[in-house]
Amino acid sequence: MSQREYHIVVLGSGGVGKSCLTAQFVQNVWIESYDPTIEDSYRKAIDVDGRHVMLEILDTAGTEQFTAMRELYMKTGQGFLLVFSITSQSSFYELAELREQIRRIKEDDNVPMVLIGNKSDLEDDRAIPRPRAFAISREWNIPYFETSARRRANVDEAFVDLCRQIIMKDQANRRRVQPDPRPGPRGGGRKHPRKHRSRPKCTIL
Numbered sequence: 001m002s003q004r005e006y007h008i009v010v011l012g013s014g015g016v017g018k019s020c021l022t023a024q025f026v027q028n029v030w031i032e033s034y035d036p037t038i039e040d041s042y043r044k045a046i047d048v049d050g051r052h053v054m055l056e057i058l059d060t061a062g063t064e065q066f067t068a069m070r071e072l073y074m075k076t077g078q079g080f081l082l083v084f085s086i087t088s089q090s091s092f093y094e095l096a097e098l099r100e101q102i103r104r105i106k107e108d109d110n111v112p113m114v115l116i117g118n119k120s121d122l123e124d125d126r127a128i129p130r131p132r133a134f135a136i137s138r139e140w141n142i143p144y145f146e147t148s149a150r151r152r153a154n155v156d157e158a159f160v161d162l163c164r165q166i167i168m169k170d171q172a173n174r175r176r177v178q179p180d181p182r183p184g185p186r187g188g189g190r191k192h193p194r195k196h197r198s199r200p201k202c203t204i205l
Ligand SMILES: Nc1nc2c(ncn2[C@@H]2O[C@H](COP(=O)(O)OP(=O)(O)OP(=O)(O)O)[C@@H](O)[C@H]2O)c(=O)[nH]1
Pocket: 012, 013, 014, 015, 016, 017, 018, 019, 020, 021, 031, 032, 033, 034, 035, 036, 037, 038, 060, 061, 062, 063, 118, 119, 120, 121, 122, 147, 148, 149, 150, 151
């Protein structure tokens, strides 16, 4: 079977840890320094439930000056990681608008997404209580993961969950456009009804 390629976009305010999460997932490295991103893309092959897929991961700019690129990558992205920092209230509230923008641009209410509260190692500085984040994730009908890029906690789990959602959506779309090749009422394989058999049926004893 050919390898499928899926486009993932990592979104969220500046400094929430998008680059660090991406670097941990793709390269298994931790980056201590903060260097605001303009836009970086990475490729990683992974196996999800026995399926070999290639991911194209776009690490986007959190700072306002680069938001002009948003519309384009929202169109091409098939799945989105919505990242905030558990230590920053504003980064949490800013995600609502990003989510709305994605749904509007894609004209789809069921876009694969995952909500991520990053920097879970900074529990003492927590500004968003866990139940608050879970409540939003339930309202948006998407899963919530608390991650720490620093400790590499829950990073793979969040990316893999998103991949699963994308694969399921892709399969559902394919089923919709490709008619079932099997004959009979479910399939579109046979144009004309089978002719009546004149020969008697054979019975195996
Ligand atoms: N303690 C802690 N620090 C983190 C974590 N993830 C990222 N950081 C730090 O937060 C700062 C910003 O991380 P980045 O990954 O560059 O943030 P970003 O969201 O890509 O920022 P922009 O490129 O501006 O959008 C860096 O100094 C990181 O070391 C984490 O899980 N825990």
